[in-house]
Amino acid sequence: MHVAVCDFILDCLQNSIEAGASRIELSIIETPKRLSIEITDDGCGMTDEELKKAVDPFYTDGQKHKKRRVGLGLPFLIQAIEQSDGECKLESEKGRGTILKFSFRFDHVDTPPTGDISGMLLQAIMFDGSFELEFKRELEQDGRSDAYSVKRSDLIEVLGDLNDADSLIMARQFLESQEDDLKEGDR
């Protein structure tokens, strides 16, 4: 199972892509007390019944891994949230898309480490497919709030093929500079 919050996010983004989403919004908002994540997609969505099954570790539709009897993506996330007194809300409408919101408290001993946000984002944009990923990041520290946003389509427009190693190296440099700048603030 996953260690860092970013690993969970990457899993959820992959779910959205596999649900046929053409547009995914990801926001990561960090305050001194909480890390809040919101993922919205316009993928195939789920009915209420499917929604219940999605959080059941002993359910899988058997399509992705034919021989597997378990589907652990969301259940592991929910477990990590529950054990660290976080919050989670999953809403979906069949044919319209899914919204997943969750947050972790920084002051709980069982809260997973945040992980490498720019690395996670690099991996997310290099997934195959023509989906749009809009990323919004906010960081509140020392009494003020800073933010940046990145769109996958902008990176593709500037860099071309995102599986080309040169493009990836530049994309990584770009994403890291956004995150570093945010963390350093005006200092």
Added chain:
Amino acid sequence: MAKMTLEELRKLRESKKGELDKRDTEGKSIHIIIGMGTCGIAAGAKESLDSFLEEIEKNEIKNVTVKQTGCMGLCYVEPTVEVKVPGMPDTIYGNVNSETARKIIKEHVLGGKLVDNHIFDRPAADIVKE
């Protein structure tokens, strides 16, 4: 690091594109496919990806495609990486930590020699298939 704007990124791309066009004469392409399933990530596939990108940048290797894939079914030797270099058998490497990733770039991609002790695929079978 100062925050890079999209315009700066575009300029960087254009300056590199010029370099790339000059060198890209043979049109050979190298594929590096990294297993990034849960098992791969847990075993450090992200660090391996970083090391591959660093080495590719450092050695200025052109025409490299880097992709990620799910679990290849070799969870016990994650991180696994498939390397395809023209003129060499397609090879699956296992236990590819940062150090091995550097070795693969140096010995396999640049040196044209397979990296010992990390091969989890029989290159001969690939050759036969082709």
